[in-house]
Amino acid sequence: MNSTPALLPADAPWIVIKFGGTSVSTRPRWDTIARIAGTHRKQGKRVLIVVSALSGITDQLKAIGEACADAARCRAFYVGIVERHHALFDDLELRSRNALDGWLARLDQLLGDPRRPAGVLSWQAELLAHGELLSSTLGALYLNATDLATHWIDSRDHFRCEALPNQSEWGRWLSASVEARPDPAAAAALAARGDVFIAQGFIARNAEGMTTVLGRGGSDTSAAYYGALLSAEAVEIWTDVPGMFSANPRQVPDARLLSRLDYAEAQEIATTGAKVLHPRCIHPLRETRVPLRIKDTNRPDLPGTAIGWSTVQTAPSVKAISSRKGITLVSMESISMWQQVGFLSDVFAAFKAHGLSVDLIGSAETNVTVSLDPSDNLLNSDVLARLCADLEQFCRVKVIAPCAAITMVGRGMRAMLHKLSAVLAEFGALDVHLISQSSNNLNLTFVVEEGLADTLIPRLHALLIRAEAMRVDDGAVFGPSWRELAEGAATAAPAAWWRRRRTALLELAAAGTPRYAYDLDQVRTQARGLTALGAVDRWHYALKANPQADILRTLHAEGFAFECVSFAEVEHVRRTLPDLAPERILFTPNFAPREEYRAGLAAGVRVTLDALHPITEWGADFAGHDILLRVDLGSGRGHHDKVKTGGAQSKFGVALDEIETFREHARRHGARIVGLHAHLGSGILDAGHWRGVCAQMASLAERFNRIEILDLGGGLGVPSRPEDVPLDLAELGAALAEVQRAYPQFRLWMEPGRYLVAEAGVLLARVTQVKRKGEVHYVGIDTGMNSLIRPALYEAWHAIVNLSRLDEPPTDLVQVVGPICETGDVLGHNRRLPPCREGDVILIAEAGAYGAAMGSRYNLREPAAEVVV
Incomplete structure (x- = not known):
């Protein structure tokens, strides 16, 4: 062993580092503890290591307590505990087992204690304390063997528990509380002994000097008590997750790491169910203003969660x-x-x-x-x-x-x-x-x-x-x-096309803003991804998403047919593509006047009906024609109520209980129902959704005589937020193929819109003004909801960047707003941008769908012009 290094100066700061059961159960984990403690020591800090019992040991000790009347069962659990610690001793390649066996002998004595058969609470507390006494003893032996001079201390010498008013007897022994406060004399006494210490979590003594325990999870609390006692620079809780999350990440994979919290928020999150941190450990640190960090033992390079005093903005938000x-x-x-x-x-x-x-x-x-x-x-x-x-x-x-x-x-x-x-x-x-x-x-x-x-x-x-x-x-x-x-x-997504073409877009903005810019290569990429799915017999582009002529020509060249929701759209696509066969146009009006249905039939396009009224009141118009029937399967999907197109609260489709009435009138008038159509909503990223829709429709279609086509609608989602997982096209293709094999008599149609064009379009605008009101920072641009109404209409989220300062760090939290005289004229809430200046070019992404198509001249402001890059 190397010679012991000189002690640090008396005023060297303390760091308290706590490790849970899984972090002290194997030799590689103890190597990590040695590395973390050694790094702090080299940085000039005294280190106090707090450890839990080996994983599962407290449960075994508790099992002894529960089986207290059965001596044989207690002995069996004891043997397992001995074997577990001896195995780790051997794995750590330690020499003398005297200290470890001393604690195991004391545990053995407790099995013969006269208090055992009755499970007396004082006996249970002594029993449960042995998990940490054993693990800390092993840890001290191993850390010293690695040349990290480490002193073992007994936490019961430093923590005196106090009975709370109205506290039960059980609580006084097995869920005790300690009033921790700074103790400069105790800190100085430890500093005089050395620089690195190891102690137990979970245990304390009462006023009579008898052992008590702090309740499950009490090792976190012990670390906090030490942090307060030593007025530590920080307390670090090392665990098997990177920190606190916005939800339980094992339930919600898209839960986000909470980088920073204040004490009160962390207390609430811990108290209301988060398992990463024991709720009691916040209070002593808050009172003494000692910062707390939650770190990942497996990935110490991750920043984790920092908890401190007023470390975050006070603007209202759910954490x-x-x-x-x-x-x-x-x-x-x-x-x-x-x-x-x-x-x-x-x-x-x-x-x-x-x-x-x-x-x-x-x-x-x-x-x-x-x-x-x-x-x-x-x-x-x-x-x-x-x-x-x-x-x-x-x-x-x-x-x-x-x-x-x-x-x-x-x-x-x-x-x-x-x-x-x-x-x-x-x-x-x-x-x-x-x-x-x-x-x-x-x-x-x-x-x-x-x-x-x-x-x-x-x-x-x-x-x-x-x-x-x-x-x-x-x-x-x-x-x-x-x-x-x-x-x-x-799994990082490829860079968006507009990042590669930044220079061209800045030049385009110099010629005038606001302006929509479209990249046709991106349209082709999306289209080819869909046409590669062999299970779909025909793809229709939903024209309402973006009727820009070059986009229509591009999709026509890729083999797409077209879906129109007004006869004006039918006329537009026919003017743009004069050679397009009428049969390649699907007309799906909703609450349209009778004249539009007649015009569609006269033009020879496919017509869809989605209500009883047209067939009951104008049935003669459809005599001798093939029609599609849009049905409401009873529920809707989508990120917002205003994009859900199924269920009683949606105006689309014939209800299931009215289908037979529709069929009866169709037969009476000689109209042939050759296809069923269903579209339940937009922005859906779950590929399994269409398997369910297809199976429902196929089952329904078997009640008809002439159904040839099942139109599954659109709604294919486009990831916009950082946490969104892209739609898995391979999974979608496999799901549809599975249903197609079960129902080979039907042709499958789909009619995506936003999926094809959203990512191909960006909205370019210039910063006009910046403003602060209290803690709120506004960045104004030269267009708003008159060009892009989606955020105001259904809380749609679009990525927003300062294209002029794309390489600068986004340090400012801002609201991106337009010039329209409406409170709702907000294009992006709480976005991180670099400091913006008048004239900077702002880019709003995923704007190729329902952007220009929904533009207006509200406030008599012209919406953004369109150009193909």
Whole structure:
């Protein structure tokens, strides 16, 4: 062993680093701990390492406690614990086992302790403490063997737990609390001994000097206590994930890393269900203003999550959505509680008497409902029955369980309600037992049936992102997604065409803005990706997305037919492509006047009907004609209600219960239904969606006599946000081929629009003014919702960059707005751009669909012109 290096100066800062069970269970992980601790030591910092028990050991110790009356079972668990630690000792290639075996001998003594058969709480606390005592002993031996001089210390010598008011006996022994505060004398005494120390999480002593434990997850809390005691420069929690996320990443792969949080937000996220951090560990660090960092043991180069004092902007936003299962609700109802003084005091006295803490509360004139969180209560059926018996003296009691509490966390939740309409709508069809909005304005919680949580959380997270309630583009708060971290750079999307053609676009902008610019090569690329899918017999381009003539010619050359929703569109495509066969045009009007249907039939184009009225009132017009019937399959899809085209709230399609009436009138008038059509919405990135639509339609078509065509509509999504996963064309092709094999008698048609042209178009505009109002920074450009109405109309998200300063870091969080006299004239909320100046060229991407096509002269401002690059 090398000679011990000189001690650091007395005023060297402290770093507390904590490692959980999986991080201390193998030799490679201990090598990582040695490397991290050694790096801090070389940087001139004293290091205190806090460790948990080896993974699974606390569960085995707990199993001994639960089997306390069965000596043989206790002995079997003990043997497994000994073997586990001896195996790691051997793997670490250590020499003397005396220190380790000393703790194992003390554990053996506890098996013969007279308190064991009754499972006395003081005995359980001593038992559970041995996991950390054993792991820290192994760690000290190994770190010293690696030439990192490390001193073992007993955390029970530094942490004295204090009984809380009304705390149960169980809580005093097995979920104890410590009031940690800076102790310069203790810090100086440790500094005089050395520079690197290892200690146990989870354990403390009470006023009588007996061992207590801090509850599951208490090692995080121990690290925080040490951080406060030593007035540390920082506390680092090293775990197997890169930090805290906007949702549980194992439930929501697109959950984003929370780069920075303040103490209050981190406390709420931890308290409401995030497992990365124990809720109790925030308070001591907040009180002493010691920063906290969550780091990934496997990938120490990742920045993780930084938690500190006022490290983030205070603008209202949702930072995370989480869930807690195992929630029990107690509903208390009585007409006599109305204006009754002391009613709540009486009922809460019952909770106090049974040692139960209340989490959430909701009240009405005749009802009070509260939740009990199992993580803070020793809750079992006997305790609950005794509680209900006491409460029934005052009111009728109903227990609702098991439930889940779903919580959105962020600053200024009350100011966020207008952005949560889509989220709130998700709860509209559910049985919500309780809604609670925290008094600190940091969370909004819904309590629902437990079985709903796993499917609800991913949907709600996606809706929060799309409503920009989560500012996913704010790099100061939201980092990469779990999926991006897991898959790495290999999945990075190719650079957009406009990045390669930046110079040409800047020259184009110099000739005048605002202006739409289209790249036809991108249109061809999208078209060829679709035509390669052999399962689709005919592709129609949905003209309404963008009727620009060069785009129509390009798609015609790629073999596309065309779908029109007005007769004016039919005439436009025929003028642009005079040689196009009428049969290659599909006319799908909706609530159009009778004259348009007659004109379509006269022109020889395919006509689709999507309501009873045309066939019942004008049936003679369709005599002898082949028609398609658009059906409503009963539900819609899409990122916003205004792009969902299925279900009773959508004006499109014939309802399933009216199909037979439609068929009867068609037969009476001699119209032949040769195709079924269904389109449920837009922006869909799930390839499996069309398999379901196709299967439903094929099953429906078998009830008809002459169906030849199944038109699956469009709606193929285009990724726009960073977290969006592109539509998997191979999966789409395989899904459609599967259905086609089952129903070979039908030809499949599809009619994409936005998919073909969105990424091919950009909107170029110039900065006119910049403005600040409080914390809000506006960047004004020379066009707005008169050129691109999608953000205002259905909260569409478009990437926005400063093309003039594309290589400069995007440091400013801004609102990109136009000159239209409407509050809704916002093209991008909360976007990160470099500092913008008057005259800079702003590029809005994915604007080739429903941009110029929906332009207007509102405010008598001309919309952007169009040009092909």
